[in-house]
Structures are given as C-alpha cells and as structure tokens.
Amino acid sequence: MAKSTDNKKNIIIVGGSYAGVSTAHYLLKHVLPLLDDTHQVLLISSSTQVFSRPACPRAMISDAYFDQAKLFVDLASQFRQYPAASFRFVHAAVTAVTAPSASRTVSFRLLSGDQKGSAESITYHSIVLATGSAAASPLHGLPAGGDVVSLKAAWSAFRAALPAARRIVIAGGGPSGVETAGELGEHLNGRVSSSWIPFVERENKKPKVEIILVTGGERILPFLREDVAARAERYLAALGVRVVKCARVVGVSPPGAGEENDTRVAERASVTLDSGDVLEADLYIPCTGTRANTGYIAERGWLAGDGRVETDPRTLRVERAGAGVYAIGDVSSFARPAIHNITEAVPVLGSVMKRDLLGTGEEREFREDMRKSQFVPVGRSKGVGLAMGWKVPSFIVWLVKGRDYWLWTTPALWSGKQWAKE
Ligand SMILES: Cc1cc2nc3c(=O)[nH]c(=O)nc-3n(C[C@H](O)[C@H](O)[C@H](O)COP(=O)(O)OP(=O)(O)OC[C@H]3O[C@@H](n4cnc5c(N)ncnc54)[C@H](O)[C@@H]3O)c2cc1C
Known part of the structure; x- marks a missing residue:
C-alpha cells in the first residue's frame, strides 16, 4: 500500500x-x-x-x-x-x-x-x-464507487426473472434504451423474417413478450437524423418492440423498482406516465441517462x-x-x-x-x-448510425459495433x- x-x-x-x-x-x-x-x-x-x-x-x-x-x-x-x-x-x-x-x-x-x-x-x-458516471439502471454499469461484483449481482437477478416476464417497460429513447429494447426483443421474440422486398422490415405483431419503449420525445434517437431514427423504429417493430412517444415516466411503484441494485432490479413495477396511464411491468429498465x-x-x-x-x-x-x-x-x-x-x-x-x-x-x-457520429445496433444483426454526419448502412453498424459491441x-x-x- x-x-x-x-x-x-x-x-x-x-x-x-x-x-x-x-x-x-x-x-x-x-x-x-x-x-x-x-x-x-x-x-x-x-x-x-x-x-x-x-x-x-x-x-x-x-x-x-x-x-x-x-x-x-x-x-x-x-x-x-x-x-x-x-x-x-x-x-x-x-x-x-x-x-x-x-x-x-x-x-x-x-x-x-x-x-x-x-x-x-x-x-x-x-x-x-x-x-x-453511474447509469439510471444498475444493469448498465458499476454503481458509484462499486465493483463488477455489484453489476454481476444485478445481471443475475435480472436473468432469473427474465423467463417469466410477459411485459417489459424500458424508459428512454436514446441509444441505450433502443439497444436494450432491441437486444431483449431479439433474445425473447426473435426477428420476424424480412419480407422478400429488400430493406423492408415486417412488424412482429404477436411477440411472446411485450416490450414497450417509452420516450419523452416525438421520436427515438434524437441525436440522429429523422429518417435514421425512423429506420431504427422499424427494426424494433420487427423484434416485437412497441415505441410509445411523447410520454414521460413520472412515477414508479414501488419506488426504486428497476433502479436499485441486486434483487430490486428485477422487481415488478407500476410505471406511471405523464398522461396518467399506468403500465404494469414485470421488468422495468430506466435508460434515462447517467449521473457523474x-x-x-x-x-x-x-x-x-x-x-x-x-x-x-x-x-x-x-x-x-x-x-x-x-x-x-x-x-x-x-x-x-x-x-x-x-x-x-x-x-x-x-x-x-x-x-x-x-x-x-x-x-x-x-x-x-x-x-455527428453514433452507431446504434438494433438486435444482433441490424443497426442504424451516422459517422461524421454521414448515414451508415445497417451492415456497417453491425460490423463495427453490433457484432460484439466494440469488444474488438x-x-x-x-x-x-x-x-x-x-
Ligand atoms: C449502456 C451504455 C452504452 C454505451 N455505449 C457506448 C458506445 O457505444 N460508444 C461510446 O462511445 N460510449 C458508450 N457509452 C458511454 C461509455 O460507456 C462511457 O463514455 C465510458 O464508460 C466512460 O468511461 P470513464 O472511464 O469516464 O468512466 P466509467 O466507465 O463510468 O468508469 C468509472 C470508473 O471509476 C470507478 N469509480 C467510480 N467512483 C469511484 C470512487 N469514488 N473511487 C474509486 N473509483 C471510482 C469505477 O469503479 C469505474 O471503474 C455507453 C454507456 C452506457 C451506460
């Protein structure tokens, strides 16, 4: 020492x-x-x-x-x-x-x-x-002053609850919310096979698990161009993810569900939106940003x-x-x-x-x-992004990021x- x-x-x-x-x-x-x-x-x-x-x-x-x-x-x-x-x-x-x-x-x-x-x-x-920084969800990084042990404990509680989940609510339409929704969609629902028309995604109308992505904005991925964000939304729909726009989460009951570490990360939650609607969630994942x-x-x-x-x-x-x-x-x-x-x-x-x-x-x-540069994988084979302001094809987003999330x-x-x- x-x-x-x-x-x-x-x-x-x-x-x-x-x-x-x-x-x-x-x-x-x-x-x-x-x-x-x-x-x-x-x-x-x-x-x-x-x-x-x-x-x-x-x-x-x-x-x-x-x-x-x-x-x-x-x-x-x-x-x-x-x-x-x-x-x-x-x-x-x-x-x-x-x-x-x-x-x-x-x-x-x-x-x-x-x-x-x-x-x-x-x-x-x-x-x-x-x-x-620490993320709103303990699934997305270490707690302030914490170790990977806490992160792994949060993952473990989440994984134990996942097989029984029928509805998952994710708050936040930025990259981490979209990526989380896409990964869960592909893992739980699979991707409906693309129609024979190239680049056209079919919506998964009967997903096994309902995944709802709530965003306060008029569209997801506000950092990216509107057409790029619209494509991400289509990719999400193919994975059984529904996007609810112009809606903010104003309350979670019991307080701390989905937000606190260990088992509370996988607690059932009633998620109240500013419209007054309440979404009952088997799992709630806040992707509403990070705090230094x-x-x-x-x-x-x-x-x-x-x-x-x-x-x-x-x-x-x-x-x-x-x-x-x-x-x-x-x-x-x-x-x-x-x-x-x-x-x-x-x-x-x-x-x-x-x-x-x-x-x-x-x-x-x-x-x-x-x-503007931002790559956002949507599930394990698709993605959207901009590189220095230029739109990037889905395959390149997959190759550079979606394949292994930068592990290379x-x-x-x-x-x-x-x-x-x-
Ligand atoms: C879900 C998610 C996806 C992301 N995807 C991307 C992406 O695709 N591309 C991209 O560019 N960025 C991405 N980011 C952002 C990226 O992860 C961060 O910019 C990066 O991790 C910041 O690194 P850092 O070293 O500043 O801090 P962190 O990675 O937050 O690490 C902080 C370190 O400080 C330690 N620490 C904290 N408090 C204390 C203390 N009091 N005493 C001692 N040690 C302490 C922690 O243990 C940790 O080791 C993503 C973030 C999230 C949450």
Missing part, C-alpha cells in the same frame, strides 16, 4: 475504466520515464476489473453472448509491464479530495486485502479525476451546472480546483460522454501534464469533433498498446 511517507511524488488517477486506465498507460509510457524516478502513478479504483461498458445491453441478458474473459479483464495485470516502482494499483473507493491550496490529499476506503474497510489518505502532486460520480468532491464549486467536473475543454485542467488537478471521461465537462472523445483526449491530457510536470514540451489542445477495440486499450506512440 502506498503511504503518504513514500518519498516519491504521487500522480494519482481516480477511476479505472476507459479514461483512467488509458491516462495511466499514457503517462507511464511517455511522461514517467522523463521524470527520473521522482514520481509514481497510483491508480485508485473501486473495481479490480475493467469491462466493456457499451456491451451491457446484450451482456446483461446472458453470459453466452460474450467471451467473459474478454468482457471482464483484471486491471492490475495490465500494468505489470512497467517498473514496479513507477506504478501501484489501489483497490479502494475514494471518499474525499482536497484542493491543492489546502492539504492536497485523497482519502479512500480500502475494498480488499488485510486492511479491508480501513480509511487512508495520501498526498498528491497531480490528480486526474476519472470516476465516470462526484460524491467524493466536497468542493461543489468544482462542478458545472450539470453535475460534472467543470473542466477546461482544451486542456482538461480543472481550473477551479487549482494547479495539478485534471478531469477526463464521463465525470468531466470537457465533451459529450463517449469513448471516442476519451481516446482523442488522452494524448492531449498527457501533453498538458507533461508540460506541467517538466516545464517543457508542446501542449496540445483538445477540440471535440462536432460532426478493448484489448489495445486495457493493455495500453493503443498508446505505444506519443
């Missing part, structure tokens, strides 16, 4: 997923070797494993859909390639961070080992906040209006906190929460930290690509191979 008595300066990264793991690899490859053994990287995460979060809509249904050894990967082993003196992994939930102008400390509760449960704190020289994991930040002045950490979008510095504090990934306000924004930002953050730590080197600037991209990310070049 790293103690505050270590004579090295600590570069602490909080959160071990896309943003934190990539930043750690980047610094270890391109910055630490220039610092002459004076610094070490400490990665503190509440999960000992990294996992491919975009795969959740399919992975939550059955282990059979993915190679589990690729879906969940041990985190610490990905860093054995570096000198032991330059990296440490700490399995802990961070509970507080103080400003550089105060004590510069990170406090955390150990989640494993002999000292499990005990509280520690450590001084940082630089800190990268990368604690991501910032509970450990007492300085609420560090946060933007939407709850994320207010971050300079060009440099990833958290100016409100003071020198040496950075934020990247879903917890940061730097860009739209998406993995491609993280991978674009990692080399920028690396160059900015290198400059701050060494006083030399060229500082790059991050600029979010505002051209994760080995290079987790192992750091992606960051071999500066």
